[in-house]
Amino acid sequence: MILPIYAYGQPVLKKLAEDIKPDYPELKKLIEDMWETMYHAEGIGLAAPQIGLSIRLFMVDTTQLKDEEGKSEGIKKVFINAQIIEETGEEWAYEEGCLSIPEVRGDVERPESLTIQYVDENFVEHEETFTGMNARVIQHEYDHIDGILFIELLKPIKKRLVKRRLENIRKGKIDVDYRMKFAKLK
Secondary structure, eight states: OOOEOOOOTTTTGSSBOOOOOTTTTHHHHHHHHHHHHHHHHTTTTEGGGGGGGOEEEEEEEEEHHHHHHSOOOEEEEEEEEEEEEEEEEEEEEEEEEETTEEEEEEEEEEEEEEEEEEOOOOOEEEEEEEEEHHHHHHHHHHHHHHHHGGGGSSSSHHHHHHHHHHHHTTTOOOOSSOOOOOOOOO
């Protein structure tokens, strides 16, 4: 089932997400729905806060980037209760976007490598190191479960330039090809 994506301005996007246990209700269905939602919105990553759940669950599929870049192997993985152990290497800028903040893009600097501990959808423990675009997409989605949005990492001048667009998203004044849930305005 395709779920609505929570838009900029929704409080759940700013919360520190909670760990989950293997008996989390209907976890398998939730993961299936998240994959379907992400692909429908043409995303390469999706975190649970983006569908209104403040839990430490996100997924990435960078296999679609492999064809474009041809540099590194893409990954398709579910990350549950993830904790970044280490981020290393030179920081590099790349223009990021976000399904919760449509039509806003900007250069974000991130370290080129990260080591992360997590459990997969079967609650098997992993500790892996990722580099390049795989690391970047994981870092972006990981930020979501820590209540951080990529726009907070933009340079100050870019933040000022996107301020009006962010306000329009918060108010629901945006046209996208997927369902979104906007904050209730007071």
